[in-house]
Amino acid sequence: MSFNIEQLRREFPLLGQEVNGKPLVYFDNAATTQKPKAVVERLMEYYYKENSNIHRGAHYLSQQATEAYENARETTRLYLNAAFSHEIIFSRGTTEAINLVASSFSKKFVNPGDEILISAMEHHSNIVPWQMACQERGAILKVIPMNERGELLMEEYEKLLSNNTRIVAVTHVSNALGTINPIEEIIALAHQKGIPVLIDGAQAVPHMKVDVQALDCDFYCFSGHKLYGPMGVGVLYGKEEWLQQMPPYQGGGEMIKEVRFSGTTYNELPFKFEAGTPNVGDVLGLEAALRFVSYLRHDEISAYENQLMQYGMEQLQTLENIRFIGTAEKKTSVISFIFNDIHPYDTGIILDKLGIAVRTGHHCAQPTMDFFEVPGTVRVSFAVYNTRQEIDILVEGLKKVRTLFG
Amino acid sequence: MNIKEKEQEIISEFEMFDDWMDKYNYIIETGKSVPVIDSQYKQDQFLIKGCQSQVWLQASMEDGRVVFKADSDALITRGIVGLLIRVLSNQPPQDIVDADLAFIDAIGLKEHLSPTRSNGLVNMIKQMKLYALAFKAKQQGT
Ligand SMILES: Cc1ncc(COP(=O)(O)O)c(C=O)c1O
Numbered sequence: 001m002s003f004n005i006e007q008l009r010r011e012f013p014l015l016g017q018e019v020n021g022k023p024l025v026y027f028d029n030a031a032t033t034q035k036p037k038a039v040v041e042r043l044m045e046y047y048y049k050e051n052s053n054i055h056r057g058a059h060y061l062s063q064q065a066t067e068a069y070e071n072a073r074e075t076t077r078l079y080l081n082a083a084f085s086h087e088i089i090f091s092r093g094t095t096e097a098i099n100l101v102a103s104s105f106s107k108k109f110v111n112p113g114d115e116i117l118i119s120a121m122e123h124h125s126n127i128v129p130w131q132m133a134c135q136e137r138g139a140i141l142k143v144i145p146m147n148e149r150g151e152l153l154m155e156e157y158e159k160l161l162s163n164n165t166r167i168v169a170v171t172h173v174s175n176a177l178g179t180i181n182p183i184e185e186i187i188a189l190a191h192q193k194g195i196p197v198l199i200d201g202a203q204a205v206p207h208m209k210v211d212v213q214a215l216d217c218d219f220y221c222f223s224g225h226k227l228y229g230p231m232g233v234g235v236l237y238g239k240e241e242w243l244q245q246m247p248p249y250q251g252g253g254e255m256i257k258e259v260r261f262s263g264t265t266y267n268e269l270p271f272k273f274e275a276g277t278p279n280v281g282d283v284l285g286l287e288a289a290l291r292f293v294s295y296l297r298h299d300e301i302s303a304y305e306n307q308l309m310q311y312g313m314e315q316l317q318t319l320e321n322i323r324f325i326g327t328a329e330k331k332t333s334v335i336s337f338i339f340n341d342i343h344p345y346d347t348g349i350i351l352d353k354l355g356i357a358v359r360t361g362h363h364c365a366q367p368t369m370d371f372f373e374v375p376g377t378v379r380v381s382f383a384v385y386n387t388r389q390e391i392d393i394l395v396e397g398l399k400k401v402r403t404l405f406g
Numbered sequence: 407m408n409i410k411e412k413e414q415e416i417i418s419e420f421e422m423f424d425d426w427m428d429k430y431n432y433i434i435e436t437g438k439s440v441p442v443i444d445s446q447y448k449q450d451q452f453l454i455k456g457c458q459s460q461v462w463l464q465a466s467m468e469d470g471r472v473v474f475k476a477d478s479d480a481l482i483t484r485g486i487v488g489l490l491i492r493v494l495s496n497q498p499p500q501d502i503v504d505a506d507l508a509f510i511d512a513i514g515l516k517e518h519l520s521p522t523r524s525n526g527l528v529n530m531i532k533q534m535k536l537y538a539l540a541f542k543a544k545q546q547g548t
Contacts, residue, residue: 343480345458345480346434346480404427404430404434
């Protein structure tokens with residue numbers, strides 16, 4: 001490991017605090033990560049020195065802000081290795097990015113009787129927008145099943161790809177299980193039939209390098225706040241050929257070329273999909289986060305986080321009556337489990353009392369919970385600033401839980 | 407004992423605990439000893455859904471007093487359900503409607519009644535009061 005963990009943790013002031021009289025142990029990173037100083041300082045600088053509306057004024061500040069905003073788009077393009085910066089659309093987050101595609105793509109390409117294919121382990125954000133699109137277009141939602149380890153059944157997937165399939169939408173990494181899906185194969189198989197693929201990258205981008213051209217995905221979505229960036233900003237990558245053909249998602253300023261009461265012509269990419277004043281400050285904060293992650297290097301981050309997860313699995317396995325939910329061969333940064341005899345909510349409350357933040361519940365993936373026949377799980381999710389000592393504290397906490405309830 | 411006296415009784419019991427572990431242990435034990443609700447009432451019509459834990463609540467009127475039975479799938483929630491039943495069950499409907507349940511705050515469990523906990527307890531209290539109101543209306547109607 002090339003980074004110094006103590007030094008790194010100091011970049012995240014929030015981590016230094018106490019909760020319920022105990023040093024905070026933050027293991028809810030799949031919900032949102034903490035923010036490094038570089039990100040918070042970028043936001044401050046923007047609001048102290050640069051704030052102005054973009055693409056609108058001839059004045060100095062507006063020019064500066066416009067340039068900064070478009071530079072951030074270019075940084076994001078480089079980060080994902082997209083072919084063009086106009087293939088990068090800024091959104092409020094993954095949810096809005098998926099809604100944009102579900103709505104606009106479907107209006108143009110989905111008709112009654114057509115099929116949309118998602119997987120059994122999707123976050124509600126990658127289920128509900130497609131259900132709504134299906135309802136609106138009279139289409140049918142199909143679901144790729146998984147096995148009891150939480151791995152997609154690829155043979156079933158191939159069978160489900162039909163001449164009526166219009167789009168496939170699958171998560172790169174499952175937020176509830178940690179499974180890394182074989183998206184290269186998923187994309188290649190769909191492309192053999194000329195079907196485009198949307199990848200929900202919310203849980204992948206924080207943990208691995210993503211190259212959208214190498215993947216050859218048609219759409220890729222992620223949220224800034226799970227990647228050490230601010231809340232309220234996210235990214236939709238879309239291949240030019242699709243974005244060009246799709247109608248706008250929302251109407252308003254920025255997205256138009258000319259407005260007459262007799263009719264309006266739309267702006268070109270990427271502005272066609274960015275109606276209204278964009279979230280300039282948070283986009284710049286996101287850019288700072290991308291720089292921060294690039295500086296740490298993805299291979300280093302992955303190696304370190306994988307060590308943490310392995311150590312966590314080894315330690316948690318020693319606990320009585322523990323059942324892991326999601327045991328795929330390829331996993332990253334998430335350990336989901338329940339005690340067979342203790343409700344996840346009870347576990348979460350006691351851990352909270354000990355200053356340990358984990359997520360309990362269904363993780364916005366109710367169909368996944370139903371599949372495993374559990375009311376929810378306890379989810380421990382790692383970020384680059386977590387440590388082995390924190391895992392030891394967690395295991396001690398879980399032993400307390402067991403003495404209280406077991 | 408009326409509602410206020412029962413609340414006071416619980417507050418005195420909690421004063422004996424000097425750390426949170428003892429307190430939670432007590433709640434958990436209370437949870438284990440809540441009389442089990444008949445499985446016939448463990449149905450959707452009696453279910454108060456929380457995101458994190460669920461509560462079943464059933465009410466009946468006996469000799470001018472409302473009798474509550476309840477259950478939860480999580481033990482801590484069940485323990486707090488037990489305390490609420492101890493205070494509110496077997497009381498006249500008007501007293502239940504008027505109860506401010508200040509004891510929850512006094513024993514340091516207010517956080518569990520926050521809607522953000524999403525454990526079903528907030529809606530359970532609402533539902534208990536609604537039952538009491540309904541029984542009161544029925545009483546006056548006859
Ligand atoms: C896999 C996955 N998809 C989508 C989302 C939604 O992200 P957001 O709420 O930032 O839009 C999440 C966040 O929990 C997620 O984990």
